Amino acid sequence: MKIGIIGTGNMGRILIEALLDSKSVFPSEMMVINRTITKALQLKNEYNTLRVTENIYELALFSDLIFICVKPKDLYTVLKQIKPMLTSQHCVISITSPVSVQQLDSILSCSTVRWIPSITNRALAGVSLLTFGVNCSEEWKSKVFVLAEKISVPLEIENKITRVSSDIVSCGPAFFSYLAQAFIQAATKSTGIDQKTATILTEKMLVGLGELLKKEYYSLPTLQKKVCVKGGITGEGIKVMEQELGDMFIHLFEATHKKFEDEIKVIEGQFGVPY
Secondary structure, eight states: OOEEEEOOSHHHHHHHHHHHHTTSSOGGGEEEEOSSHHHHHHHHHHSTTOEEOSOHHHHHHHOSEEEEOSOHHHHHHHHHHHGGGOOTTOEEEEOOTTSOHHHHHHHOSSEEEEEEOOGGGGGTOSEEEEEEOTTOOHHHHHHHHHHHHHHSEEEEOOGGGHHHHHIIIIIHHHHHHHHHHHHHHHHHHHSSOOHHHHHHHHHHHHHHHHHHHHTTSOOHHHHHHHHOOTTSHHHHHHHHHHHHHTTHHHHHHHHHHHHHHHHHHHHHHHHSSOO
16 A cells, blocks of 8 residues: 655654554655655655655655645645545545544545544554544545554544544643643752752653553552542642642633634635535
């Protein structure tokens, strides 16, 4: 299977590196294109048989499966560009959450998929969120699912939970990284620990936490109960969190959903098809 990648920004690059490092595809079976060609050529320096092109039509002709990893506002234009080169045997994947598979199907007559990745996929971990177009063939559904399994835990989701699922899977690492940094800064301000030591301890703690969950020794609730001994120090800390976190995460989801709704309106204006 030959794979084309349109766009080598943050998430495009993560997908490229994850797919290649997992041996899901050989570099010679992948062709990439990017508006700034130097970014694509940087990847070729790492994977010397990777194919790089400046011609989007060449990429469409080369590929069986095409990932479109561009900004939401640019997706419609890219779809229109590649449409004449596609047949019913192709599969096109968008990684853009504000664009539905219904909107992809309104432009293309081939199999379509929305695949929302996560930065955790770079470590061949985390979740990939999949939604299949109504005309997506069973063969392509199987192939895409197997491909996603190589770098993640694939989960098929409905359109109505796209934003919150993406908040957890794709945005979550940034949110919890921010919390971890605030945790570190508070430790350095209120105690004698230096930032370097606090950072090392926090990072190693998070890696260990991940391993506990991965090996299913504990769930999140049971882990908290195991550490939080009644009347102990951890319990005092939990009390502070219960008092001060309040509705912070509710406000977070409200903010991301508001931004999402704004993006959807722009996309609907381009496609002329409801989300």
